[in-house]
Amino acid sequence: MLGTVLTAATTAVVAAPAAGLLARRGIIRSRNARLLGITGARGIDERYFARIGGIDQWLSVRGEDRTNPVIVELHGGPGSVNSILMNRTRDWERHFTLVRWDMRGAGKTLRRSGADGQGELTFARLLADAVEVVEHVRARLGTARVIVLGHSFGSALGLRLARSHPQLVAAYVGTDQKVFDGGRDTSDYAALLDRLQRAGKKKELAAVRKMGPDARAWTAEQHSHFSRFASATDPQTFGAMKSVVMKSLWYSPLHSLRELITFFQGFKVSAEMLPGTAGFDDWADGTRFEVPFFVVQGADDLVNTAARARSLFDAVQAPVKEFTLIEDAGHFAAYKHPDRFLDFLQTRVRPTLTHTGPDAATGFAPSSTAATDV
Known part of the structure; x- marks a missing residue:
């Protein structure tokens, strides 16, 4: 969904002469590769393709101590990948074993088989893949349950995985939490119209008005356009795309120049599943969870707003929950x-x-509910 905005943000990263830019890229990628090194006897650093849902899908399993809790991260997009962010989250691996997965239609999984080799690209297929990935990780690492970390679009998957398969999940953590309400709340649409009007973006304003407020009637292209306009008019998000996402992609030691092209291709390939999600309703699907439930949201997020995430959180029943x-x-x-x-x-x-530790039937502590700022 964010592909076009990310493409625009690339200009800020690649605004230097080509020769100097590539030389600097090589130096920083080498430094980042050294920082990613895991050499301890108790550590794990595995990157490989596993057969998930009938196709080869890329996984990374990294951590300083195999006995640490396991986090399975579900990336956003759809079509984005978080494997580019390994250097930013290096310290997480000192306390957790972090599993990253390039979903079908994205990243190294997309590059492995090409757009025509991704099979069915639907939300239901991704959710089935996610369950299979967790089962694979449990068997490979010898752990009964994992922490599910859902990021943006991946949080919609994580939410459903945690609710339907609590026997696999030690805790659910959603960040940039995506919330579906069956089309009842059109406040995000109205807020975008207001931002576009104040910014004098007449062409974009006309396009959004033509789409109408009911996302259930939008095409895949219109869903992508809405996300692009929402992100481009959100100063915090657009700034993070340049300083966090694009720089991480450009300097990732795991990604070649050709894979940078695949990164952007993933947004286009995966967009076809978006219309099928517009009618989802997280309240109707059920707000009772049998696992600890956490939501961590950017206070100034205009893409997936804190208010919308909070409204779902307030309805959730869980043994432990915190916003x-x-x-x-x-x-x-x-x-x-x-x-x-x-x-x-x-x-x-x-x-x-x-x-x-491994082989643990991981549970949770007594119930509590809290809201904090960090």
Whole structure:
């Protein structure tokens, strides 16, 4: 959904002469590769393709200590990947084993088989893949349950995985939480019209007005346009795209120049699943969870607003739940301030886990509900 905005943000990153730019890229990528090194006897650093949902899908499993709790991260988009963010989240791997997955239609999974080899690209297929990935990780690492970390569009998957398969999940953590309400709330649409009008964006304003407020009637292209306009008129989010996402992509030691092209291709390939999600209703699907439930949102996020995430959170029943705002952040809040997010994982999420080692039937602590700022 954010592909076009990210393409525009690329200009800020590649505005230097080509030769000097590539030389600098090589130096920084080499430095980043060294920083990613895991050499301890108790550590794990595995990157490989696993057969998930009938196709080869790329996984990364990294951490300093195999006995740490396991986090399975579900990236956003759809079509984006978080494997580009490894250097920003390096410290997370000192306290958790972090599993990253390039979903079908995205990243290295897309590059492996090409657009025509991705099979069915629907939300239901991605959710089935996510369950299979968790099962694969449990068997590979010998752990009973994992922390599910859903980011943006991936949080819609994570929400459903945590609700329907609590036996696999130690805790659910959503960041940039995506919330569906069956089309009842059109406040995001009205807010975008207002921002476009105040910015004097007449062409974009006309396009959004033509789409109408009912996202259930939008085409895949219109969903992409709405996300692009929402992100471009959100100063915090657009700034994070340049300083966090684009720089991480450009300097990622795991991604070649050709893979940078694949990164953007993923948004277009995956957009076809968006119309099928517009009628989802998180309240109707059920707000009772049998696992600890956490939401961490950028206080200034205009893409997936804190108010919308909070409205769902308030309806959730869970043995433990907590809602937290990250100040000075919009979308990508956890990755703009990875130190604050790690502190939240350590101080709020980890204490709810009764046991963190392999082969543990991980449970949770007594119930509590809180809202905090970090």
